[in-house]
Amino acid sequence: MSGISKEYDLFVIGAGMAGTTAANRCAAKGWHVGIVDALPYGGTCALRGCDPKKILRRGAEVIDAAHLMQGKGISENDLTLDWATLMRHKRGFTDGVPQGMEDELHRNGVSTFHGAAHFTGPHHLKINGVQHQAKRFLIATGARPRPLDFPGHEHLIDSTDFLNLEELPGRIVFIGGGFVSFEFAHIAARAGVDCVIIDHGTRPLRAFDPDLIDLLVQRTEQAGIRVNHSTTVSAVARTPTGLQVSVEQDGVTTVIDTDLVVHGAGRVPNIDGLNLAAANIAWGPRGIDVFGHLQSRSNPSVFAAGDAADTPGERLTPVAVFEGKVAASNMLKGTMTVPDYAGVPTTVFTIPELNRVGMLEHEAGRDGREIVVRYNDTSSWYSNYRIGETTAATKVIIDTATDQILGAHLFGPGYSEVINIFGLAIKLGLTTRQLKSITATYPSVGSDLGSML
Missing domain, CATH: 3.30.390.30 (FAD/NAD-linked reductase, C-terminal dimerisation domain)
Structure with missing residues (x-):
């Protein structure tokens, strides 16, 4: 399909919380707004992160709560976590999100598109062979798992895959000492899975208080999860009975047999494939290079928000939402308001x-x-x-x-x-x-x- 569309006042790339927030706000003011995403509308949090994760965590919480009350009036002998049924409960929430979000955009007059988008010029974007022209763009494409380069990395699954598992295996290795590894291991362990976390550093979750991290590691190990510190993964290999993870610690190589390996070793801005150079958009390892008010330093027609933008804010959904609001306001009013990042809490939803x-x-x-x-x-x-x-x-x-x-x-x-x-x-x-x-x-x-x- 070829051709060119009419000009938009704003075209948003990414239909997560930052992008849809800005699109709806600008459309409500009468702007002609378009939005595109290659994935179902809703973004990571609602579909592949925060929300489904915490639904699954609820099952683990109940198991843990019963365990804590053992001998205090509660018997946990017959209490088990039914993973397949819990997953159906999760899908009862996530399945309706994409259409519900797209319907809201339509009600607000936003034109919606599906497919991979890339820039062809400072004011032009191509989607499925059709070129679209806009006065302004907002890049809100979120983040993706950080690429890994050790032999066998292709055998890993990521957080999205974990949240869609129809059944849990008996053994899981989580690579990385961050949110994903700890939160998912705490869920899986309460379902009876033998879990191992491989952390490259001396202490996981380095952005948090070290004294409390020590307590979390203690509680994690009490839940039956092994945490290996100062350990590097050198390879993952498939075997007739599962997977073998080769790890190095203090110069010694050992092998861990497992059924599944989960990538929890960080995320990077999801901006590859946008052909940013064609639109004179500068970027770096932390995302689109923006001023404090979220406007691109190199192309004034472009703004960025959420995990795709290089801002001081934490990579959190509430931050993406208020960055989307600020970006929309600055575009609508021609102002240079800087988001207020003070007092933003963050939580690792372990148990x-x-x-x-x-x-x-x-x-x-x-x-x-x-x-x-x-x-x-x-x-x-x-x-x-x-x-x-x-x-x-x-x-x-x-x-x-x-x-x-x-x-x-x-x-x-x-x-x-x-x-x-x-x-x-x-x-x-x-x-x-x-x-x-x-x-x-x-x-x-x-x-x-x-x-x-």
């Missing part, structure tokens, strides 16, 4: 979960700032005793001069909700005195907030 917002302890102590660190072992607190959890802790970092929160780090069940309050405090500049003045519903996990300070 229990690990959370962070704001600065790490060593970051907060820079520049001569006077700080106080409030550390609490909360494993014996009522909210954890009630459910039988024996591993939990919090660390809150406070600026003594202002009494404001600089960082909060929480490891424990339900703390992914509490971290949001700390995020709000950082964003609004609330003091610990103000936080302590809150009267919380009791006995909720949130009522522990004052004691954490």
Whole structure:
């Protein structure tokens, strides 16, 4: 098919949360907007990441909760995780997302396209042989698994494949010490899978508080998951009975027999194939090179948001959403507003979960700032005793001069909700005195907030 379409005010590449947010906002203001994606509409979070992952995690949570209450009134003898049925439950959510999102775009007047897109000039994009012209473009193509180059890398599956497994094998090796490996291993282990995590570094999840990471690793191993630190994968080979993973640690090579190997070793911006050079769009390892207000440094007609953009923000869905909003506003109004990244929390949804917002302890102590660190072992607190959890802790970092929160780090069940309050405090500049003045519903996990300070 060949030809050229009429000109758009905005053409969005990528139908995830950043792209659809911007497309809907600009279309609502009367702009002629087009959007394209080679994959089903919805993006990684709704279809291949956050949402389906947490549905599967719920099954694992129930198993773990019963285990913690063993001998405390609950018998787990007949309790099992039915993976196939749990997957059907997951698909009950994910299957309707693409059409629902496309229907919303249509209602807002957005023209939708499916297929791989690439630039043919500063204002031209080709999709399935048809060239489209636009005054502006927003690149919001997200991220993809980082390429691996060791022999046998083709035998690995990625996070998308894992979330679509119809059945779980008996043994899984997860490569990488990040979110994917830890979250998925915690799910699979509660389904009875023998799990191994191979981490290249000395400590996994390096963006989080080291003291709480140590507790997470301890809890991970208690769940039956082996964590190999300072270990490098040298090869993966197929055998008649499964796969063999060759690893090196301290100069010694060993072999791990397994049934499945999952790629959890990081992600990179998904911008290959866009032919960015044809549109004079500069990029680097972290994505499209943009100013703080999300406009391309080399082509003023182009903006970028989400994981495809080189911004200070964390690679998180909520960040992609508000970057999409800011990009849309800047394009509509001709402004140069910079997104506010303060107080954005992030969570590793292991069981229990690990959370962070704001600065790490060593970051907060820079520049001569006077700080106080409030550390609490909360494993014996009522909210954890009630459910039988024996591993939990919090660390809150406070600026003594202002009494404001600089960082909060929480490891424990339900703390992914509490971290949001700390995020709000950082964003609004609330003091610990103000936080302590809150009267919380009791006995909720949130009522522990004052004691954490």
